[in-house]
Amino acid sequence: MNKRPATARKLGLLSCHDCYLLVEAPPAHDHCRCPRCGAALHQRKPNSLHRTWALVCAAIILYIPANVLPITITSALGTRQADTILSGVIYFMKSGSWEIAAVIFIASVFVPFAKLVLLVFMLLSVHFRSAWRPRDRTALYRLTEMVGRWSMVDIYVVTILVALVKLGAVATIEAGPAAVYFAAVVVITMFAAESFDPRLIWDVIEEDI
Amino acid sequence: MAFSRILQILCATAADSRPLPEKKPAAAPLGTGRPNVVACHDCDLLNRLPAGTGATLVCARCGAVLRKHRTNSIDRSLALALAALIFFIVSNSFPFLAMKSGGFIQETTLLTGVRELWEQELYGLSSLVLLTCVLVPLAQITGLLYILAPLKWAAGPAPHAVRVFRLVQEVAPWGMMEVFMLGILVALVKLGKMATIIPGISVFSFGVLIFVMAAAFSSLDPPLLWDRLDLRR
Ligand SMILES: [Zn+2]
Ligand SMILES: [Zn+2]
Numbered sequence: 001m002n003k004r005p006a007t008a009r010k011l012g013l014l015s016c017h018d019c020y021l022l023v024e025a026p027p028a029h030d031h032c033r034c035p036r037c038g039a040a041l042h043q044r045k046p047n048s049l050h051r052t053w054a055l056v057c058a059a060i061i062l063y064i065p066a067n068v069l070p071i072t073i074t075s076a077l078g079t080r081q082a083d084t085i086l087s088g089v090i091y092f093m094k095s096g097s098w099e100i101a102a103v104i105f106i107a108s109v110f111v112p113f114a115k116l117v118l119l120v121f122m123l124l125s126v127h128f129r130s131a132w133r134p135r136d137r138t139a140l141y142r143l144t145e146m147v148g149r150w151s152m153v154d155i156y157v158v159t160i161l162v163a164l165v166k167l168g169a170v171a172t173i174e175a176g177p178a179a180v181y182f183a184a185v186v187v188i189t190m191f192a193a194e195s196f197d198p199r200l201i202w203d204v205i206e207e208d209i
Numbered sequence: 210m211a212f213s214r215i216l217q218i219l220c221a222t223a224a225d226s227r228p229l230p231e232k233k234p235a236a237a238p239l240g241t242g243r244p245n246v247v248a249c250h251d252c253d254l255l256n257r258l259p260a261g262t263g264a265t266l267v268c269a270r271c272g273a274v275l276r277k278h279r280t281n282s283i284d285r286s287l288a289l290a291l292a293a294l295i296f297f298i299v300s301n302s303f304p305f306l307a308m309k310s311g312g313f314i315q316e317t318t319l320l321t322g323v324r325e326l327w328e329q330e331l332y333g334l335s336s337l338v339l340l341t342c343v344l345v346p347l348a349q350i351t352g353l354l355y356i357l358a359p360l361k362w363a364a365g366p367a368p369h370a371v372r373v374f375r376l377v378q379e380v381a382p383w384g385m386m387e388v389f390m391l392g393i394l395v396a397l398v399k400l401g402k403m404a405t406i407i408p409g410i411s412v413f414s415f416g417v418l419i420f421v422m423a424a425a426f427s428s429l430d431p432p433l434l435w436d437r438l439d440l441r442r
Contacts (some may be wrong), residue, residue, distance in 0.1 A: 005270065006255045013255075015248035016299035018375045019435040020275075022248055022255075036439050037371050092399075100398045103391070138251050138271040149385050152341065156392025157399070159338050162329070163322035163402060164308045166315055171403075175331055183334055190382065202252045202271070 004206055009199075014041045048197040049123065055192035056119050062185045072158055074165075082176060085109060085154060108182070109153040111147055115189050120190060122196060129204040141198045148193055151186045154177060156198035158160050249273055287361055289425035290312035290353040296418035297350055301343070302411035306393070308400065319343065319411060322391045345384040346422065351424060352377035360437055381426070387419050 008015045014023045018039040026032050027042065032041050070082035083091070083110045092101035118140055124130075125137060158175050165173040217272070245258040253273040258401035259266055259276075266276035300319060307316040319342070352373050359367040367373075397406055 007253040008255055009253055013248065015250065015253070017250075018378065020247055020250065021433070021435070022246060035441055036435060038440055039375060066244055095402070097398055100395055103395060107391075134252075135271050138273070142251070142273070145336060145382075149382065150391070152385050152388045153392045153395065155334065155338065156342075156389045157395045159322035159326060159334075160306070160317075160392060160396040161399070162325045163317045163422055164306060164315055164396070164406075166325070170310065170313070174329060175334065176324060180331060180334055187337070194382070198251045198271075199253045202254075205281070 004209055007206065009043060009203070010206070014043055016041060017045070028037050044203075045195060045197040045198060048200060049193055051195040052119065052123060052192050055195065056116060056123065059112075059185050059188040059192060060116055062181050062188065063116065066178050066181035066185050067109070069178035069181065070156070071154065071178040071182065072161060073174045073176050074171065075174075076171040084178060085182070103156075104154060107150050111151045112185055112189060113147055115144050115151075115193070117197065119189070119192055122201070126200045126204055129208055131208065134201050134205055135170065135202050138198050140191075141164075141196065141201075145193045148186065148190045151189075152183075155183050155186070172175050211359060231429045247275055249275060253280075277430075279428055279430040279433075282428055282433055283357055283360055285428040286353060286425050289358040289421055289428060290350055292426055293350045293421045294354065295417060296414050296421055297347060299414040300411045300418055303411045305415075306389040306397075307407040309407060310404035316409075319415070325340060341383055341385040342389045344416075345380050346386055349377055349384055349422070349426075351431075354426055356434065356438070360434075365442075366438045369439055374434060374438060378431070380403060384433070386415070386422065388417060390416060 004010060008022060012025050014025045015021070016023065016034040016037060016075045018040055019034060019037040021034055021036045023034060033039065034041055067085055069084065071088070072083050072087050074083070085104070085172070089101050089105045092104065093096070122137060122144075123140060125132065149205060158173075158179050161173045162175055165171055231257070245260075246255050247258055247266075248255055249268040249271060251273040252268060254268060254270040256266060256268055256275055263278050264276075265274065265278065267273070268275055303318075304316050305318050305321070307314055320339075323335050323339045326338065342376075355367055356370045356374050359365065359370070393412065400406055
């Protein structure tokens with residue numbers, strides 16, 4: 001029992017989420033504020049697991065229409081062409097710009113998918129009180145939080161295309177329905193990563209010692 | 210989570226102007242007893258702060274970076290935030306990209322795409338792009354200036370500077386100008402085959418803005434700022 005490391009929780013301290021001031025936890029579980037910055041104090045992010053699960057499930061559901069429906073609809077000289085995220089990647093590969101194909105594939109397909117898989121993995125590992133490599137799982141969490149924003153790149157490409165290609169009768173590009181679903185996936189997974197509390201990974205290990 | 214906290218900060222700012230410590234005295238600060246200990250934000254381990262100022266503190270258990278010393282933090286961030294404001298204004302007032310195809314020239318600004326999406330009734334998407342590429346960066350720049358300028362030139366911190374700083378930290382993940390820049394490159398390659406794209410002044414200024422913003426935030430020293438802005442003073 002005395003092998004437990006000295007954490008803020010063990011010593012009855014709260015670390016402010018905004019300014020990292022250490023504060024003595026009040027005896028009752030009432031709502032209190034950080035004396036230095038005024039932020040509400042919590043020992044852990046409130047409802048972290050439930051919130052993250054809910055957001056991850058929502059993102060998984062929305063991930064499907066985001067990849068199946070068209071993200072852009074190009075009309076040129078009377079023909080209409082609908083492109084999904086993947087058909088855009090294939091188009092770039094065929095036309096020889098494989099770097100762009102790689103950027104879009106990584107940012108739009110791989111990163112959101114990997115992020116969801118990693119979040120589910122971290123949630124399950126906390127749920128089953130895993131003691132497996134907590135340091136690496138914490139590092140994975142930091143990575144998940146960092147790379148999510150880059151998925152927005154496809155949304156921006158669509159925005160720029162829509163703005164530029166408005167040549168009246170010659171060609172126009174419209175945003176397809178997948179753009180909305182895809183943006184929702186990116187935003188929701190960002191919220192999910194933020195609502196997960198990596199300290200839970202360590203909490204379950206300490207409780208089991 | 211982030212959204213509700215941003216709302217909380219905003220509501221608190223709007224609703225009351227009383228100083229907070231008087232309102233909620235329940236929490237006893239540890240400042241006097243153990244000022245040189247900090248809890249890791251990723252694993253909760255208590256880490257002792259190094260005695261000297263020049264060192265970087267890394268969590269002994271999970272490897273998170275807890276403290277990084279910056280020299281001349283306030284001066285540097287202030288100068289960079291001022292520069293960022295100038296580049297922000299330039300980026301938003303000049304043409305961004307122009308496309309030449311046949312006899313047509315289609316000129317755009319940073320906001321054209323936002324307006325086009327709005328006209329296609331994609332309101333959420335349009336707001337998201339506006340928020341992440343224009344409003345959040347603007348809030349970050351003006352927020353930094355609001356916090357830093359009084360610390361440099363006036364006697365004490367500006368009113369509500371603490372809440373402004375919390376807000377600046379809270380919105381930071383939603384500023385995505387560098388991702389937008391990558392989007393521009395992809396769009397250029399995509400359209401390069403069917404038309405000539407002429408980059409405007411804005412694109413270059415936007416590129417510089419990204420670096421200036423990144424530099425302004427990396428020269429920021431949050432522990433020092435929290436100390437200067439402390440509500441208990
Ligand atoms: Zn605080
Ligand atoms: Zn740690």
